[in-house]
Amino acid sequence: xxxxxxxxxxxxxxxxxxxxxxxxxxxxxxxxxxxxxxxxxxxxxxxxxxxxxxxxxxxxxxxxxxxxxxxxxxxxxxxxxxxxxxxxxxxxxxxxxxxxxxxxxxxxxxxxxxxxxxxxxxxxxxxxxxxxxxxxxxxxxxxxxxxxxxxxxxxxxxxxxxxxxxxxxxxxxxxxxxxxxxxxxxxxxxxxxxxxxxxxxxxxxxxx
Ligand code: ADP
Ligand code: TYD
Numbered sequence: 001x002x003x004x005x006x007x008x009x010x011x012x013x014x015x016x017x018x019x020x021x022x023x024x025x026x027x028x029x030x031x032x033x034x035x036x037x038x039x040x041x042x043x044x045x046x047x048x049x050x051x052x053x054x055x056x057x058x059x060x061x062x063x064x065x066x067x068x069x070x071x072x073x074x075x076x077x078x079x080x081x082x083x084x085x086x087x088x089x090x091x092x093x094x095x096x097x098x099x100x101x102x103x104x105x106x107x108x109x110x111x112x113x114x115x116x117x118x119x120x121x122x123x124x125x126x127x128x129x130x131x132x133x134x135x136x137x138x139x140x141x142x143x144x145x146x147x148x149x150x151x152x153x154x155x156x157x158x159x160x161x162x163x164x165x166x167x168x169x170x171x172x173x174x175x176x177x178x179x180x181x182x183x184x185x186x187x188x189x190x191x192x193x194x195x196x197x198x199x200x201x202x203x204x205x206x207x208x
Pocket of ligand 1: 012013014015016017018019020021146147150188189190191192193195
């Protein structure tokens with residue numbers, strides 16, 4: 001067991017297999033004897049889950065880009081305070097489905113000046129990165145098909161369609177170049193078990 005825990009995030013476009021791989025990794029590490037907390041954003045604490053339904057349900061133009069950024073950041077702050085930081089301090093492995101990279105993409109790429117605002121707010125209110133981020137890279141059309149096939153009410157972002165998916169995919173790959181030490185890219189266009197082998201290997205390297 002580690003004296004101090006590990007914080008791992010999964011990132012990628014909608015339908016890339018993040019939740020699936022996060023769950024498989026959590027099961028794998030739990031079997032190995034690690035104390036694992038599997039969580040997600042937006043959400044992962046009582047208050048943040050309430051904010052989640054505000055931002056993910058309803059009309060696509062329900063919030064301005066700026067208001068949306070504040071809501072996602074408020075949810076993240078609560079999640080950090082109440083779930084992530086206490087677990088990592090207690091030596092646990094926290095596996096989080098999306099974190100701040102999603103805000104850098106979904107809110108940060110909305111217009112020319114938004115990324116700077118995202119970064120400023122992150123520095124002010126969050127100030128924390130995962131130890132490791134696994135980016136599942138995925139064909140945008142395939143990802144959208146998978147996401148829409150789930151048929152949930154949380155489709156505000158899926159409603160933006162294939163063009164947004166393609167833009168996010170390119171943005172995530174550029175982000176991996178920006179943070180090469182933290183973000184590891186894996187190919188998600190393969191069967192679940194094959195993707196999981198890569199995920200496990202990368203996570204194990206960080207647990208050593
Ligand atoms: P995300 O959390 O990135 O949106 P999910 O893990 O929820 O993605 O996966 C979206 C859908 O695609 C689910 O129905 C899941 O079972 C399926 N799926 C996930 N990974 C794969 C894969 N590698 N190949 C085929 N289907 C997959
Ligand atoms: P999520 O439930 O992970 O969706 P999916 O399983 O389809 O990938 O996230 C819901 C949506 O929230 C997703 O479209 C991305 C968006 N999102 C943001 O726009 N900003 C953020 O900071 C986060 C965490 C998510």
